[in-house]
Amino acid sequence: MTPHKTIAVNASVKYDIVLGNGIAKEIAPLLKNVLGSCRLAILTDDKVDGLYGKKIETLLNEGGYDTVKFVIANGEESKNSTNLMEFINFMAEHKLTRKDAVIALGGGVVGDMAGFAAAVYLRGIKFVQIPTTLLAAVDSSVGGKTAIDIAAGKNLMGAFHQPSLVCCDTDMLKSLDTNVMRDGYAEVIKYGVIADRELFDKLKSQTEDINAIVARCVEIKRDIVEADEFDTGQRQLLNFGHTIGHAIELLSDFTITHGSAVAKGMLIAARIGAVLGMEDCSAAIKEVLERYGFDLSCPYSAEEIYEVALSDKKRSGGQITLVIPERIGKCILHKTACENLLKLLKEIEL
Numbered sequence: 001m002t003p004h005k006t007i008a009v010n011a012s013v014k015y016d017i018v019l020g021n022g023i024a025k026e027i028a029p030l031l032k033n034v035l036g037s038c039r040l041a042i043l044t045d046d047k048v049d050g051l052y053g054k055k056i057e058t059l060l061n062e063g064g065y066d067t068v069k070f071v072i073a074n075g076e077e078s079k080n081s082t083n084l085m086e087f088i089n090f091m092a093e094h095k096l097t098r099k100d101a102v103i104a105l106g107g108g109v110v111g112d113m114a115g116f117a118a119a120v121y122l123r124g125i126k127f128v129q130i131p132t133t134l135l136a137a138v139d140s141s142v143g144g145k146t147a148i149d150i151a152a153g154k155n156l157m158g159a160f161h162q163p164s165l166v167c168c169d170t171d172m173l174k175s176l177d178t179n180v181m182r183d184g185y186a187e188v189i190k191y192g193v194i195a196d197r198e199l200f201d202k203l204k205s206q207t208e209d210i211n212a213i214v215a216r217c218v219e220i221k222r223d224i225v226e227a228d229e230f231d232t233g234q235r236q237l238l239n240f241g242h243t244i245g246h247a248i249e250l251l252s253d254f255t256i257t258h259g260s261a262v263a264k265g266m267l268i269a270a271r272i273g274a275v276l277g278m279e280d281c282s283a284a285i286k287e288v289l290e291r292y293g294f295d296l297s298c299p300y301s302a303e304e305i306y307e308v309a310l311s312d313k314k315r316s317g318g319q320i321t322l323v324i325p326e327r328i329g330k331c332i333l334h335k336t337a338c339e340n341l342l343k344l345l346k347e348i349e350l
């Protein structure tokens with residue numbers, strides 16, 4: 001068996017995250033343990049399908065699984081209700097039953113949509129994540145948040161539905177474009193700032209062990225999800241850099257990628273933290289983000305960011321929750337009146 005690491009998640013559903021180089025070769029026996037024998041509907045995107053679709057399907061078929069495959073165009077635009085309904089109808093046409101399962105083979109787009117389809121098809125069937133981007137490996141494949149985008153905004157329709165297994169073959173990350181890899185690193189750096197100084201310091205060095213990095217991030221996410229599966233408290237720490245980041249992403253009409261926007265958001269949040277009397281972590285965060293090639297300039301004014309940030313899901317009543325680093329390795333949730341955010345953004349001079 002290929003050397004690998006297993007991380008157990010003890011949420012409302014207990015499942016394992018198995019990761020390592022070449023671990024996808026073991027997909028059929030791994031599935032046998034959690035699904036037994038059943039039929040599988042694979043959801044993937046055209047790019048991932050070209051790279052890994054055939055290989056995974058062959059491994060599943062040779063392992064005794066009957067499969068059907070549905071391919072969507074790659075990109076965020078595909079995470080929509082039309083594709084969701086087509087995929088659900090596809091499963092119905094192929095007569096998948098309650099004991100069958102969905103396989104998400106791809107990045108966060110595929111994982112989010114496959115998970116949501118599995119949550120609602122026949123009132124819920126099992127699903128397994130095979131994440132193929134760094135972001136999906138360290139973040140979206142773990143924790144059971146599933147969603148699609150609707151006209152009113154991103155991820156506004158979804159469900160909590162935990163996977164039965166996450167199988168992360170880190171060899172698959174080798175084919176990622178630099179920009180997609182960099183976007184994933186924004187989330188990795190986020191984990192360092194919110195929960196692990198040692199991880200953060202490792203990211204400053206030139207030698208990275210991708211398996212160790214993914215494993216550590218997944219452990220942090222696992223701990224947070226176990227403590228607050230349904231996102232009513234501590235899980236909001238995972239939004240570090242995201243409130244401002246989402247505003248920047250929206251203002252740019254998505255020409256600034258999610259990871260780049262989150263990178264800018266993290267630096268702004270750290271600078272706000274310093275104004276609020278926390279340790280000033282902004283120089284350290286900037287250094288690591290620059291090492292990964294992030295452009296940290298902010299092309300928008302305090303007023304523009306404020307207006308868009310206010311329409312964010314994280315707003316509640318007249319208050320907004322900001323995730324602020326107290327120091328590297330520990331963040332806090334800072335609830336403040338919405339208008340204070342404008343004051344703070346003006347104070348740090350973007």
Ligand SMILES: NC(=O)c1ccc[n+]([C@@H]2O[C@H](COP(=O)([O-])OP(=O)(O)OC[C@H]3O[C@@H](n4cnc5c(N)ncnc54)[C@H](O)[C@@H]3O)[C@@H](O)[C@H]2O)c1
Binds near residue numbers: 046154176180
């Ligand atoms: N559910 C959650 O908890 C959660 C958390 C964070 C983000 N998300 C969601 O994740 C999505 C973003 O995910 P993403 O960044 O993985 O984007 P993505 O799924 O769009 O993948 C990015 C690009 O990489 C390509 N790709 C995927 N794997 C590849 C591989 N191994 N080699 C070469 N190319 C590959 C894809 O085809 C796509 O073009 C967003 O929709 C976001 O809302 C969800």
